Amino acid sequence: MEMKKRISLELRNKSPAEVVELLVDNCRSGDGEVEGLTDEYTELEILSMVNVGLSSLSKLPSLPKLRKLDVSDNTIAGGLDTLAEKCPNLTYLNLSGNKIKDLSSIEVLQNVKNLKSLDLYSCEITLLDDYRDGVFELLPQLTFLDGYDQEDNEVPDSEADSDEDDEAGPPGDEDEDEDEEDEEEGSEGDEGEVGLSYLMKEGIQDEEDDGDYVEEDEEDEEEEEDGDEDGAGDRGEKRKRDAEDEGDDDDDE
Structure with missing residues (x-):
């Protein structure tokens, strides 16, 4: 896709003056120059034109609020002198994967007074x-070159990320809050489990107790029945003996 068309699509029904961030990576510049950007992008702060076939930045429009410019993986060999005039607030520049061969090619960046971070990965200059x-x-x-300062300390998170961290509170608070929530949930879960276990045990005990009562009742009934049978047998024996005695008496007479 041509760069002009891509930029037009990226507007998404906004006016150029409303655009703060513009990413047009992997489209195609027809003549190796910036196309489709105009001085109307007065609020643009972040611009990414990775792998678009750029060989020069001479046609870059005036972007007074631009802070970050990524033109990595192009064929830029020089012509960086326009950045000081057109992007006076530039703080980050990524030229990785271009044709930067020696220090003289980037000497003009001395005039970009606010430049703090420069990336030159995969350039011959490295x-x-x-x-x-x-x-x-x-x-x-410069403070950082290829992600590290002169003392080999890695570049920290961006200012935006730092601001978000500040709003979120000191480091560790979030973790502590999560730990507290986990502990509370765990406690509630334990209480619920204990309560449920207790009720289940109570129910089982009641069933066992009911079973004992049933067994005892059945045993009592069986004993009573056995007693009744024994009693009836005894009474039958007694009546039989009495009848025999009476028969004996009649014979004697």
């Missing part, structure tokens, strides 16, 4: 002896 020391000496305003 093969130079004392590459890092040379760049930091050439561009004293």
